Amino acid sequence: xPSHTLDVVGIGNAIVDIIASADDGFxxxxxMTKGGMMLVDERRAEAIYAQMGPAxxxxxGSAGNTIAGIASLGGRTGYIxxxxxxxxxxxxxxxITAAGTIFRTPPASTGPATAHCLILVTxxxxxxxxxxxxxxxxxxxxDIDDELVRSAQYxxxxxxxxxxxxxxxxxHVAAEIAHAAGRRVALSLSDAFCVERHRGDFxxxxxxxxxxxxxxxxEIEALFECGWDDAIARLRPSIALAAITRGxxxxxxxxxxxxxxxxxxxxxxxxxxxxxxxxYAAGFLFxxxxxxxxxxxGRLGGIAAAEVIGHFGARPQTPLRTLITSLV
Amino acid sequence: xPSHTLDVVGIGNAIVDIIASADDGFxxxxxMTKGGMMLVDERRAEAIYAQMGPAxxxxxGSAGNTIAGIASLGGRTGYIxxxxxxxxxxxxxxxITAAGTIFRTPPASTGPATAHCLILVTxxxxxxxxxxxxxxxxxxxxDIDDELVRSAQYxxxxxxxxxxxxxxxxxHVAAEIAHAAGRRVALSLSDAFCVERHRGDFxxxxxxxxxxxxxxxxEIEALFECGWDDAIARLRPSIALAAITRGxxxxxxxxxxxxxxxxxxxxxxxxxxxxxxxxYAAGFLFxxxxxxxxxxxGRLGGIAAAEVIGHFGARPQTPLRTLITSLV
Numbered sequence: 001x002p003s004h005t006l007d008v009v010g011i012g013n014a015i016v017d018i019i020a021s022a023d024d025g026f027x028x029x030x031x032m033t034k035g036g037m038m039l040v041d042e043r044r045a046e047a048i049y050a051q052m053g054p055a056x057x058x059x060x061g062s063a064g065n066t067i068a069g070i071a072s073l074g075g076r077t078g079y080i081x082x083x084x085x086x087x088x089x090x091x092x093x094x095x096i097t098a099a100g101t102i103f104r105t106p107p108a109s110t111g112p113a114t115a116h117c118l119i120l121v122t123x124x125x126x127x128x129x130x131x132x133x134x135x136x137x138x139x140x141x142x143d144i145d146d147e148l149v150r151s152a153q154y155x156x157x158x159x160x161x162x163x164x165x166x167x168x169x170x171x172h173v174a175a176e177i178a179h180a181a182g183r184r185v186a187l188s189l190s191d192a193f194c195v196e197r198h199r200g201d202f203x204x205x206x207x208x209x210x211x212x213x214x215x216x217x218x219e220i221e222a223l224f225e226c227g228w229d230d231a232i233a234r235l236r237p238s239i240a241l242a243a244i245t246r247g248x249x250x251x252x253x254x255x256x257x258x259x260x261x262x263x264x265x266x267x268x269x270x271x272x273x274x275x276x277x278x279x280y281a282a283g284f285l286f287x288x289x290x291x292x293x294x295x296x297x298g299r300l301g302g303i304a305a306a307e308v309i310g311h312f313g314a315r316p317q318t319p320l321r322t323l324i325t326s327l328v
Numbered sequence: 329x330p331s332h333t334l335d336v337v338g339i340g341n342a343i344v345d346i347i348a349s350a351d352d353g354f355x356x357x358x359x360m361t362k363g364g365m366m367l368v369d370e371r372r373a374e375a376i377y378a379q380m381g382p383a384x385x386x387x388x389g390s391a392g393n394t395i396a397g398i399a400s401l402g403g404r405t406g407y408i409x410x411x412x413x414x415x416x417x418x419x420x421x422x423x424i425t426a427a428g429t430i431f432r433t434p435p436a437s438t439g440p441a442t443a444h445c446l447i448l449v450t451x452x453x454x455x456x457x458x459x460x461x462x463x464x465x466x467x468x469x470x471d472i473d474d475e476l477v478r479s480a481q482y483x484x485x486x487x488x489x490x491x492x493x494x495x496x497x498x499x500h501v502a503a504e505i506a507h508a509a510g511r512r513v514a515l516s517l518s519d520a521f522c523v524e525r526h527r528g529d530f531x532x533x534x535x536x537x538x539x540x541x542x543x544x545x546x547e548i549e550a551l552f553e554c555g556w557d558d559a560i561a562r563l564r565p566s567i568a569l570a571a572i573t574r575g576x577x578x579x580x581x582x583x584x585x586x587x588x589x590x591x592x593x594x595x596x597x598x599x600x601x602x603x604x605x606x607x608y609a610a611g612f613l614f615x616x617x618x619x620x621x622x623x624x625x626g627r628l629g630g631i632a633a634a635e636v637i638g639h640f641g642a643r644p645q646t647p648l649r650t651l652i653t654s655l656v
Contacts, residue, residue: 053426
């Protein structure tokens with residue numbers, strides 16, 4: 001494999017999160033399914049925002065969170081995603097570049113606003129997401145920065161890209177560039193509903209195009225339409241490496257030859273689970289790029305996830321490299 | 329006293345906070361004094377933002393935080409302050425009205441952007457603030473909503489208003505309306521540097537125009553230019569009621585006849601001290617409006633402050649009324 005200058009480049013929907021506390025009744029009144037991600041149009045986004053409580057704003061997006069996490073761990077990262085040249089777009093750009101990530105996708109100067117996700121956090125610390133994709137749908141294969149993709153050891157793609165045809169095409173272009181350059185491709189399944197929307201495509205991706213798979217138990221079960229034991233039995237022959245999170249039960253690392261269970265890191269108080277999977281992937285991928293053993297990769301994932309669920313928002317608030325000094 | 333429909337109306341600089349972690353070296357390199365609030369122009373604000381780390385955005389402003397806290401405790405509140413009709417202004421308006429507060433100051437449609445405060449949180453959890461006042465300086469006495477002020481048992485004013493001549497004038501107009509309607513006026517001293525900038529004015533305010541004073545130890549010492557014991561000896565004859573916070577040492581409630589020390593509430597982990605004083609004032613004022621005894625007012629202040637220092641951002645993330653069920 002030729003030498004690389006970046007550890008991971010992430011490609012995803014560039015989204016700013018708007019996060020508020022809500023009770024279960026709020027979800028019921030608005031027909032939201034707890035724990036899921038629903039796509040909403042601008043009008044519904046405005047209606048939800050008008051009725052939700054006082055909010056905080058923090059950059060998000062699944063791959064954006066993962067890349068910010070890897071940068072916070074000390075990794076060399078790039079990001080490809082589409083914002084509009086508006087206030088939220090400038091905030092997104094500030095945050096990802098301030099973490100040290102190379103981000104040079106040109107913002108859209110016309111069309112819909114920067115994407116935002118209205119996140120309701122219930123008293124059980126679960127997050128329920130309503131995403132207005134906005135400018136994300138204007139990403140195209142021309143935005144896939146060949147040089148950036150070729151320079152990275154891993155290209156990390158989020159399944160959510162499949163929710164838009166142009167973004168899905170860009171996804172495939174990026175995966176081809178990466179593999180042609182002798183790099184590895186990692187995929188996050190993103191969300192069980194997303195898996196249901198694109199099951200056939202995702203099964204083909206996993207079998208043919210992806211080297212490392214990330215997901216949670218519900219997503220793997222949705223992918224294979226069966227229970228946990230059967231799902232991992234079907235997954236193992238299909239993929240070189242998969243890391244599956246199971247909430248408080250920790251995670252499971254699968255290869256063709258092994259199944260390794262990793263305990264969750266202790267957390268003082270779970271405040272908001274948004275970004276838990278994204279940050280697990282950050283720690284795990286960072287470990288892979290540092291050639292640490294797989295169980296240590298899982299522990300790094302757990303440490304990064306534990307930081308982000310201890311507060312509102314899906315981006316690290318404590319520099320993650322200060323939390324892993326004994327590991328890498 | 330005629331009957332009132334609101335508990336507290338707050339008047340202050342309507343500011344959106346942009347909060348990031350930083351190390352002490354960042355403060356040194358930018359010539360910032362830890363723990364203080366510095367006024368900055370637009371150019372310096374942009375330069376600081378460009379260099380600070382990934383940030384989160386949350387509504388702020390001293391009186392805004394206090395009013396949001398009282399609303400979160402279940403109080404009936406109003407707010408007067410000036411934003412621009414831009415994205416940050418809409419976020420500020422959303423957040424304060426979503427908490428149940430009446431906010432009808434018309435936004436500026438021309439002129440500087442909505443005020444923002446760049447807050448650096450160091451590893452010791454201290455916050456250092458850089459405020460660009462923006463649209464705040466366009467507040468005028470015409471923005472003082474007579475009906476709102478007259479309808480509230482307390483009018484709460486922040487000392488920071490004195491940093492702009494037009495806002496200072498609006499401050500006095502509001503205090504006169506409140507007293508003419510038989511209401512009480514509360515003042516927060518805001519910041520030791522603010523006290524130094526306006527010491528003569530603040531001394532006159534305390535002696536003649538204010539019924540309840542809020543401040544911290546450093547602010548009271550700055551007001552009287554002496555140490556703690558001398559400062560409280562000089563303060564007590566001047567004012568009916570004062571509540572002075574002392575960080576981890578709790579607070580002290582002063583009347584002409586009494587000095588009562590209140591222990592701080594236990595906090596699992598102090599994350600960011602931004603808003604501690606503002607939320608203490610929220611709890612204390614809420615207690616006053618519910619006619620609870622002064623030591624209980626101090627405890628309510630301590631509970632509200634403890635919530636807000638447990639996370640990034642100066643607005644409550646947990647509905648405060650759920651934390652005080654045994655008290656009022």
